[in-house]
Amino acid sequence: METLRSPHYATPPKAAGFPKGWRLPFVRIFPASQEKHPPPVDYVGPPLADLAGERVFCSEFKYRKGIEIFGEGGHADEYVYQITSGAVRTYKMLPDGRHQINAFHLQGDMFGFENGVAHRFSADALVETHVRIIKRGSILDAMQNRVVSTKNLICFVTQNLQHAEDHMLLLGRKTSLERVAAFLLEMDERLAHPAMMLLPMNRRDIADYLGITLETVSRAFSILRDEALLRFDGNIQRRIELLDRHALAEFDA
Amino acid sequence: METLRSPHYATPPKAAGFPKGWRLPFVRIFPASQEKHPPPVDYVGPPLADLAGERVFCSEFKYRKGIEIFGEGGHADEYVYQITSGAVRTYKMLPDGRHQINAFHLQGDMFGFENGVAHRFSADALVETHVRIIKRGSILDAMQNRVVSTKNLICFVTQNLQHAEDHMLLLGRKTSLERVAAFLLEMDERLAHPAMMLLPMNRRDIADYLGITLETVSRAFSILRDEALLRFDGNIQRRIELLDRHALAEFDA
DNA sequence: CGAAGATTTGATCTGTATCAAGTGCAGTGG
DNA sequence: CCACTGCACTTGATACAGATCAAATCTTCG
Missing domain, CATH: 2.60.120.10 (Jelly Rolls)
Structure with a gap:
């Protein structure tokens, strides 16, 4: 000390x-x-x-x-x-x-x-x-x-x-899917577009950042996964690979 | 020129x-x-x-x-x-x-x-x-x-x-009634608590500020009027007198 | 007066919240 | 090492706040 x-x-x-x-x-x-x-x-x-x-x-x-x-x-x-x-x-x-x-x-x-x-x-x-x-x-x-x-x-x-x-603008006027897409793109950019990004925050923090609930965040992730815009690294849901940044940007408004 | x-x-x-x-x-x-x-x-x-x-x-x-x-x-x-x-x-x-x-x-x-x-x-x-x-x-x-x-x-x-x-915080987490109450209190303060305030913006602008629709703004105003927290000056809906600022603050979170 | 905008109010729809349940991973202690 | 426990996350069912659609009234202003 x-x-x-x-x-x-x-x-x-x-x-x-x-x-x-x-x-x-x-x-x-x-x-x-x-x-x-x-x-x-x-x-x-x-x-x-x-x-x-x-x-x-x-x-x-x-x-x-x-x-x-x-x-x-x-x-x-x-x-x-x-x-x-x-x-x-x-x-x-x-x-x-x-x-x-x-x-x-x-x-x-x-x-x-x-x-x-x-x-x-x-x-x-x-x-x-x-x-x-x-x-x-x-x-x-x-x-x-x-x-x-x-x-x-x-x-x-x-x-x-x-x-x-x-x-x-995001909090006032975007849909939940747009918010999550914007979030992913923001993190991707700030982490310098890594092949695989490890999010330091949990779903609840993402939700509290985006002004929605953690369930809605989870559902949005699932939709984007099913649309093949991202994938999780195995079972670690915070390790995310963006598969199509351009398409993701289209999801954002 | x-x-x-x-x-x-x-x-x-x-x-x-x-x-x-x-x-x-x-x-x-x-x-x-x-x-x-x-x-x-x-x-x-x-x-x-x-x-x-x-x-x-x-x-x-x-x-x-x-x-x-x-x-x-x-x-x-x-x-x-x-x-x-x-x-x-x-x-x-x-x-x-x-x-x-x-x-x-x-x-x-x-x-x-x-x-x-x-x-x-x-x-x-x-x-x-x-x-x-x-x-x-x-x-x-x-x-x-x-x-x-x-x-x-x-x-x-x-x-x-x-x-x-x-x-x-307002856009991400407050209800429509809380938003409108917060808006009224903000304007009241910034206009130096006038007896009667004349809002320079229409309901749509208020809505676009608060992240809701103009109808929802209107309904919130009506609720607050019915609760005797404010009144309109005759037929001019932009001239508003706050009747109970303290109670209004309770409506805000 | 007439036309267009502003506001209110009602009816209905829907996106997201809420409630609920189940799975799986991570850390802990035996 | 494994079972236990708690947390994180997903998914499904349902509820509801607020959006959307619609229409009537009022206000403003040329």
Whole structure:
């Protein structure tokens, strides 16, 4: 824990982060900083630092599957996160338990950029996830006098906004089959068109992302399988091979 | 048209802007600059200029009801817009005509901030609308060396993002009655809780904003009227008085 | 006044949710 | 190693919220 008390930041993000009740993940170990592999290390250099166009101090953390990284309404720590490996969901929740996942964040993605003092949404790890963390203030400090950096930063926020705009169209106006096709194409693109993709999220998370139920997601997958647009790798339903991306795009509106 | 050729920018935004086919608005006059009241004027000063913390050059335009300000996919002019009076919808469209309105922009709101060369969505005037226009580049130029301005600008984009996140929850997980209640409360707040509010948009626009049909919007209004949560001003169905904001908030999730 | 749009309301249809059951994989402990 | 247990996923039957189709009334404006 000593390295956590480095001069670069005082406490690990969400040091008291315990699994939340969402789906009662049976998780056992926290905080991640107690993990042995890899140990939290102070980190100096790109690519997160590229954002500011300067070398700024970062630190690395590990979150186990199902662990909350931060919670909606909680105090927004002064951190921005970049995923080294793994996957994260960010989501909002209604009082009665209905969920809406805003976005999935994969390797290389950044998230957690907020203005206010309270988090606008929750974030937790879908699988074991390593994140690099940078103090938000140090980005703005580092980019002082640098117009290029400002543009980079605005560009980052704008990318999130653009994704949200596309997703509003999906949530407001697409059919369930169109949603699932769009989801597959999005993941395919973000995973760089692998021959076989391993989805880090379960059917319920996909459903909460697409604004439908997990049964409807499952039925859509079955239809696309029967239409020979995709196939599962054996019995592992999260390993999917897209057989006809062009035809899949036709299913999307 | 002479004043349009001022040194501050070369061409009016969307100089060739004609009504689009959405609902075949029968509109007759364009460009707005040909209107007599008010004439386009070069404008120096706040509040748009406040964004950059400097005085920058602005110009004012007028758009008539139903007129497109810019179109999705079109060349993104180097402008940011602020509404002086009136109301604007920004929306995306699917090839088959399905719509999703991202946001309504009212007096004082800014919109049109984009990164790329192509507009990510369309914008058009719901009613006769006056906008102040600033060249995007001049904002970044003006804010050179000014961290405070950078924060302002990021804050603006983040506000849009926050609205989009809230709206994704609505579109993905709320019932039609919850959506309409949320819409009424949003408008009420943004219009500063007037005793009687005059909605600038019709039922179809509300529906396309909320991801439901216009009939469902109408039915929800009727339910809320029968429950004595709101009343219409005589026969003008767009003039609405909220009778019980607290109860309305209960209808929202 | 006449025509077109805006809104409401009713009847019916349907896509998706909900309820329910069964299979199979993964992790655990004996 | 295998059986046990819990979760993930699929599939089927049924219910229902909201879409669609339809029509009447009202509003607006030339």
